[in-house]
Amino acid sequence: MPESDFPLQDVSRGPVRADFWQLRTRRLEFGRRPLLMGVLNVTPDSFSDGGKFLEPQAAVDHAWRLAAEGADILDIGGESTRPYAQPISADEELRRVMPVLEALAGRLSIPISIDTYKAAVAREALRAGAEILNDITALRGDPAMLPLAVETGAAVCLMHMQGTPQTMQDNPHYADVVGEVYDFLRVRRDAALAAGIQPERIAVDPGIGFGKQLEHNLALLQNAWRLHGLACPVLVGPSRKRFIGQVLGDLEADRRWGTIGAALALARQGVQILRVHDVALVRQALVVFESAGGMDGPIGPPTAV
Ligand code: HH2
DSSP: OOGGGOTTOOTTTOOOOOOEEEOSSOEEEOOSSOEEEEEEEOOSOOTTTTTSSOSHHHHHHHHHHHHHTTOSEEEEESSOOSTTOOOOOHHHHHHHHHHHHHHHTTTSSSOEEEEOSOHHHHHHHHHTTOOEEEETTTTOSOTTHHHHHHHHTOEEEEEOOSSOTTTTTSSOOOSSHHHHHHHHHHHHHHHHHHHTOOGGGEEEEOOTTSSOOHHHHHHHHHTGGGGGGGOSOBEEOOTTOHHHHHHHTOTTSOTHHHHHHHHHHHHHTTOOEEEESOHHHHHHHHHHHHHTTTTOSOSSSGGGO
16 A cells, blocks of 8 residues: 555554554553453354353453453443344343442452444443443444444544454455555544544554454454544454464464463554453463564564564
């Protein structure tokens, strides 16, 4: 993609990189090492942990475990968005997530993010104390979502997806995946700004696995640093995803170790937040990687080191 599409980029100085994310009531400051968003799926059918935390007490226990392991954010989701997952009603999603949110909000010290594209769910979650709207549709899925974010001052994560979970893996196609994802996120960022969301509350996410083939996922992972050109925190969710099995030529492989590989590559590129299931493992890898000099040198493509 042409460098002129990245007016804020200057690889010689390192690209512009957001150094904090303003949440609804507090601020997350970024250092060199990425912060970790721990995943809590209160679903029967999530692709890697479906059914493990459907019972509210199991979910609450897992949330405390993730926080103790060093999660910086807890992301609670009540509907699986894996390929071909069946959508559920807002009422069902609320039945799953609200008991968990209510048991945690005000007690857990880390901020809570709600992984939903439904404004009815987001509204109740924010009322219970959530700070972040993590919307896989980048606020396109429900017309009430943008105004809700403006009204409440919630932080938002805008994620790229081609199609919907029901269609996204039916032959996804791009001429220039990095450029197209960049442009999509720029347009969604600008729509959020025009609606009145403050710039410091917006994060962007290339949506690993959402309407992408292996080559698309790898191009996005290798070029995640370019998203700093949007001047928003960059969040990436590689955790346990199918591309790891594809790279290994073994879809049954334990993908936790491959997740660590992706996390280190993203850390090198200055990605500010990683959404992961295995907080303790990834955190250990990142801490040692940084101590051993893995984060030294300018942010950018591997050749800039
Ligand atoms: N990935 C998943 C769900 N939500 N949100 C963001 N911002 N980025 C991601 O990459 C992302 C996300 C899918 O992972 P998981 O929650 O483990 O699975 P499922 O959707 O099956 O519950």
